Amino acid sequence: IAEPENFALPLGDTQEGGFTISRSLADGAYRWTIQSADGRYSLVTLPNLTIPSGYSLRAEVDLQMPAFDPYVCSGLVFGERDGSFDVFLVCSDRTYALYRNESGNWAELIPFTTFLSADPGDRVSTIIQVENGWADFILAGEVVDSFRISDPSGQIGLFAQPMSEKPTTVDFRNLRVFVAPSLGEAASAAAGADVPDDLAPALRL
Numbered sequence: 647i648a649e650p651e652n653f654a655l656p657l658g659d660t661q662e663g664g665f666t667i668s669r670s671l672a673d674g675a676y677r678w679t680i681q682s683a684d685g686r687y688s689l690v691t692l693p694n695l696t697i698p699s700g701y702s703l704r705a706e707v708d709l710q711m712p713a714f715d716p717y718v719c720s721g722l723v724f725g726e727r728d729g730s731f732d733v734f735l736v737c738s739d740r741t742y743a744l745y746r747n748e749s750g751n752w753a754e755l756i757p758f759t760t761f762l763s764a765d766p767g768d769r770v771s772t773i774i775q776v777e778n779g780w781a782d783f784i785l786a787g788e789v790v791d792s793f794r795i796s797d798p799s800g801q802i803g804l805f806a807q808p809m810s811e812k813p814t815t816v817d818f819r820n821l822r823v824f825v826a827p828s829l830g831e832a833a834s835a836a837a838g839a840d841v842p843d844d845l846a847p848a849l850r851l
Contacts, residue, residue: 653704687807723803
């Protein structure tokens with residue numbers, strides 16, 4: 647993973663009830679080996695990086711999971727504030743989704759959808775790009791979806807959730823985060839209020 651010390655990523659083992667996770671640096675990756683009897687997720691935010699309001703965001707990471715089994719989802723968290731966050735999920739069965747957690751209550755924003763731009767078990771280049779109220783989601787170089795995001799400010803994080811009781815390994819590599827002042831409404835006039843949502847992302851690309 648790129649310069650892990652700059653992100654102050656936690657390392658070591660944690661055990662709590664039926665939940666166990668080991669975080670280490672191995673084979674050029676930030677590796678999580680996670681086991682949960684009840685499907686509990688793990689989330690790590692980058693403690694020394696907070697995205698301010700009025701800024702655009704591009705977060706990148708390469709994800710690698712088992713091919714199909716054990717079934718697991720991992721991904722990028724953004725807009726984390728006081729325990730609430732959005733998470734873009736990429737799963738070992740080649741599906742993706744976008745969920746929002748508001749103080750422990752989950753809401754589906756983009757349903758689980760199949761993508762074919764990477765083979766099972768391969769590293770998946772995963773990018774979230776947020777600019778002027780739109781989030782684009784890019785997997786293995788392909789824009790797979792877009793969603794209106796009013797405010798991406800907050801912390802960035804990494805996420806994993808095993809969907810079985812088996813020990814599961816997730817590798818995170820090449821974590822990079824870019825922020826810049828938003829270009830403002832003038833730069834996104836082509837995707838303004840009079841443009842249908844399904845057409846606006848195409849006009850911005």
